[in-house]
Amino acid sequence: xxxxxxxxxxxxxxxxxxxxxxxxxxxxxxxxxxxxxxxxxxxxxxxxxxxxxxxxxxxxxxxxxxxxxxxxxxxxxxxxxxxxxxxxxxxxxxxxxxxxxxxxxxxxxxxxxxxxxxxxxxxxxxxxxxxxxxxxxxxxxxxxxxxxxxxxxxxxxxxxxxxxxxxxxxxxxxxxxxxxxxxxxxxxxxxxxxxxxxxxxxxxxxxxxxxxxxxxxxxxxxxxxxxxxxxxxxxxxxxxxxxxxxxxxxxxxxxxxxxxxxxxxxxxxxxxxxxxxxxxxxxxxxxxxxxxxxxxxxxxxxxxxxxxxxxxxxxxxxxxxxxxxxxxxxxxxxxxxxxxxxxxxxxxxxxxxxxxxxxxxxxxxxxxxxxxxxxxxxxxxxxxxxxxxxxxxxxxxxxxxxxxxxxxxxxxxxxxxxxxxxxxxxxxxxxxxxxxxxxxxxxxxxxxxxxxxxxxxxxxxxxxxxxxxxxxxxxxxxxxxxxxxxxxxxxxxxxxxxxxxxxxxxxxxxxxxxxxxxxxx
Ligand code: FES
Numbered sequence: 356x357x358x359x360x361x362x363x364x365x366x367x368x369x370x371x372x373x374x375x376x377x378x379x380x381x382x383x384x385x386x387x388x389x390x391x392x393x394x395x396x397x398x399x400x401x402x403x404x405x406x407x408x409x410x411x412x413x414x415x416x417x418x419x420x421x422x423x424x425x426x427x428x429x430x431x432x433x434x435x436x437x438x439x440x441x442x443x444x445x446x447x448x449x450x451x452x453x454x455x456x457x458x459x460x461x462x463x464x465x466x467x468x469x470x471x472x473x474x475x476x477x478x479x480x481x482x483x484x485x486x487x488x489x490x491x492x493x494x495x496x497x498x499x500x501x502x503x504x505x506x507x508x509x510x511x512x513x514x515x516x517x518x519x520x521x522x523x524x525x526x527x528x529x530x531x532x533x534x535x536x537x538x539x540x541x542x543x544x545x546x547x548x549x550x551x552x553x554x555x556x557x558x559x560x561x562x563x564x565x566x567x568x569x570x571x572x573x574x575x576x577x578x579x580x581x582x583x584x585x586x587x588x589x590x591x592x593x594x595x596x597x598x599x600x601x602x603x604x605x606x607x608x609x610x611x612x613x614x615x616x617x618x619x620x621x622x623x624x625x626x627x628x629x630x631x632x633x634x635x636x637x638x639x640x641x642x643x644x645x646x647x648x649x650x651x652x653x654x655x656x657x658x659x660x661x662x663x664x665x666x667x668x669x670x671x672x673x674x675x676x677x678x679x680x681x682x683x684x685x686x687x688x689x690x691x692x693x694x695x696x697x698x699x700x701x702x703x704x705x706x707x708x709x710x711x712x713x714x715x716x717x718x719x720x721x722x723x724x725x726x727x728x729x730x731x732x733x734x735x736x737x738x739x740x741x742x743x744x745x746x747x748x749x750x751x752x753x754x755x756x757x758x759x760x761x762x763x764x765x766x767x768x769x770x771x772x773x774x775x776x777x778x779x780x781x782x783x784x785x786x787x788x789x790x791x792x793x794x795x796x797x798x799x800x801x802x803x804x805x806x807x808x809x810x811x812x813x814x815x816x817x818x819x820x821x822x823x824x825x826x827x828x829x830x831x832x833x834x835x836x837x838x839x840x841x842x843x844x845x846x847x848x849x850x851x852x853x854x855x856x857x858x859x860x861x862x863x864x865x866x867x868x869x870x871x872x873x874x875x876x
Contacts, residue, residue, distance in 0.1 A: 371677065373842050375435050376627040376653070376660065376698040377549035384428045384553055386560075389570040389584045395421045397746060398582050398591040400572050400604065403433030404548075404732050405724050406597030407555040408739025411477065414562040416743060421591075422564070423584050425571035429552040431862060432599045435702030436731055437625050437664045439639050439651055440474060440544030441492050442467025445729045446710035448516050454709065459756055461520045463711065466753055468522075470733035471544045473740060478546070483554030485547045486654065492543035492639035493527070497648075499535025504643050507536035514538040531636045533690075543639050545651050548732065571866075575604045580720060595742045596723040597735075600705060600851060600864045606718040612832070614717065614759060615864050618726055619706040620851025622839075624679045625664040626687055627653070628696035635661055635691060648686060649729070661694055663687040670703060671848030676841040701842060703851060703862060704729055713759035714738045716745060723759060794822060802838035802845065802856070811835055812872055813845050815856040824874055825858045830867035845869065 397413055399406045402424035413420045424430070442464040444451065451460035471489075478487045494513060496504045504510075510526060517524035523541035530537035556566055573583040581590045582604070594604050600618065603611045623646075630652075640650040648665035665686070666679040673679060680699050687694055707713060707726035712734045717723040722745050724738030737753065744751040755761070794814050797803050802815040804827050813827040813836055825845070827835045834849035844861060845854040853862040858869035 371680075371699060371841055373700045374698065375625070375700040375702075376662065377434055377436075377438070377547065384556055384568075386428060386556070386566040386568045389423065389567040389587055389589070392588045392590075393421060393565075394590040395419045395565070396591065397421075397593050397595060398423065398589055399595045399597055400424075400582075400602070401597035401599065402428040402556070402566060402568070403431065403597060403599065404429075404552065404735035405599075405738045406595070407552055407559065408477075408736050409595050409597060409742045410559045410564050410566070410739075411555050412739055412743045413746065414559055414564040416747065418746070420559075420564045421589065422559070422566045423570040423572060423582075423589075424566075424568055425860070427568050428556050428566065429549055432703060432731065433552060433735065434549060435625070435700055436548055437649055437651065437662050437702075438546055438548040438653075438732060439492075439649060439729075440471045440546065440732055441540075441639055441730065442471070442522070442543070442733065443492055443494065443540055443641065444710065445647075445706075448513060448520070451710070452516065455711075457520060462753065462756055464517075464520070464522060466737050466757075467730060467733040468542065470736035470740070471542065473736055474544065474546070474551070474732075477555070477558075478551065481554055481558045483551055483558075485550035485554060487544060487546040487551070488637065489542050489544050490638045490651075492540045492641070493530050493533070493537040494540075494641050494643070495530055495533050495537035496535050497642045497644045499530075499533045501536045510536045510538045531638070533640065533642075545637075545639065545653070547653060572602065572604065573866075577605055577720075580605070592720065593746055594721045596717075596721065597738070598863055599703070599725065600862065601717070601723045601725050602863050602866060604718075605721040610718060611864075614713065614723070614725075615831075615850050617708055617713075618850065620670040621667045621704050621706060622670045622673070622676070622679075622701050622846070623664055623667040623704055623729075624676075624683050624701045624841075625662060625699070626680065626683050626696050627660050627662045627698040628687065628691075628694040629655075629658045630661045630691050630694050632657070632659055634693075635659065648683075650690070660697075661687065661691055663690070667704070669848065670851040670853070671837040671839070671846035676701070676839050680841055699841075703853075704731065705851070709761075712738075712757050714741050714757040715754060715759050717759050722746075794824060797822065800843075802840070802843070804835060804838065807872060810872065813838070813869060815843075817856065822874075823856055823858075824872045825854075825869040826872060827869075829865055830860075830869060831863075831865040836869070 396419045399422040514526040527537045527539045575582045646667035653660040712726040714724045727734035797816045811827040813825045829847040836845040839846045852865035
């Protein structure tokens with residue numbers, strides 16, 4: 356990496372702190388790096404909600420399990436959520452019924468309710484201090500103005516359908532906080548996600564499970580079955596991929612690429628700020644904007660914290676990500692004028708063509724779970740429950756519904772084509788642009804894609820004037836990465852891989868870093 360670094364004396368400026376609210380409020384977790392060979396029954400890849408729930412339920416059942424994460428426990432996607440616990444899917448219930456029929460639509464929402472109840476039972480059994488609370492959820496019009504959403508009847512119909520399918524729902528003519536009509540749903544939930552995951556990790560280790568941080572999967576073998584981690588061999592019977600975006604593992608590269616191409620990663624932004632106690636009711640809120648906004652509170656001793664998100668866009672496809680956070684702050688201040696914003700961050704959600712997650716066996720002895728859309732904590736928890744049933748050979752009522760090999764519906768096929776139309780475009784887009792700037796034009800704190808010695812480069816100059824120049828070709832399938840000015844990362848617009856300014860992988864499906872380019876004179 357040394358050759359990829361040069362210094363100059365440009366003026367530094369303060370970068371935006373994008374640490375999630377959960378990170379600063381939670382106790383740090385510490386787990387070892389794998390440094391020796393190991394034998395376990397089940398390898399779990401990824402220490403977020405899916406991986407930790409899977410491992411917890413497995414150790415409860417007497418299985419031997421080891422969890423590996425390339426970074427720290429709950430550091431990435433699960434640590435960047437807004438921690439809504441809900442059965443209410445991003446795709447409206449009426450839309451699910453149109454695509455899948457009443458029984459399967461009911462089953463999708465049942466999955467969310469079941470997951471919330473499982474989280475509650477784990478919190479109680481393990482006495483995890485994470486502020487879990489059942490709260491109502493409200494689907495409401497933007498600014499309470501139902502007329503732009505087809506009038507109050509749209510919300511009345513959504514509530515009636517939910518009641519008809521057996522859910523505890525109601526139509527509310529004048530909802531609290533926002534005002535105007537809404538569909539209200541009981542027994543949704545909220546918690547402090549880092550404290551919950553920290554409690555899960557503690558419970559896993561107390562029951563004999565193993566967790567390894569800074570331990571990345573480097574490859575896998577089907578016979579004898581094993582994975583390579585930090586140059587060591589971990590022998591196992593089965594592998595559970597809980598990596599948000601699936602990696603190859605035991606599957607073939609072509610099968611993995613086929614699954615990855617069905618997934619569309621979106622970046623969603625979140626702000627958190629201090630507000631007065633009781634200023635916002637203890638509930639979940641989603642408006643009907645596109646992309647929609649979501650809101651909840653996290654109680655503190657002397658005040659509440661409002662957590663407010665939205666402004667989603669396809670990862671790597673926004674030209675000025677700081678503007679997304681600015682608009683979000685303005686919208687939050689419009690709802691609660693005195694809010695004191697303390698945290699700003701972004702997370703990634705993964706969409707599928709038909710709106711349902713992919714959870715199940717993807718190749719013999721390997722289980723994967725992805726495509727949770729905006730329901731990461733509930734579908735992640737459900738995935739852990741389904742993984743254990745798969746390992747123990749038990750029937751599971753969601754197996755065929757969420758089967759990764761299912762056929763997409765006709766509407767889903769259209770969305771699939773629309774989402775993947777980007778891929779060839781982003782492979783060539785920047786190569787077709789005018790010959791770009793020189794590296795000298797890159798300012799402190801700025802990243803640019805430019806042509807450098809006959810190749811496309813991702814150039815970043817840090818606040819001290821140190822320049823890093825990396826290949827701009829994503830190591831997954833060759834798309835050109837784009838600069839994310841809020842997080843200071845290189846994000847791939849094709850399948851959502853993310854890299855830090857040194858080229859290290861922050862989020863897959865890429866597993867290899869961006870290569871440094873030679874800067875010698
Ligand atoms: Fe697939 Fe970059 S994530 S090409």
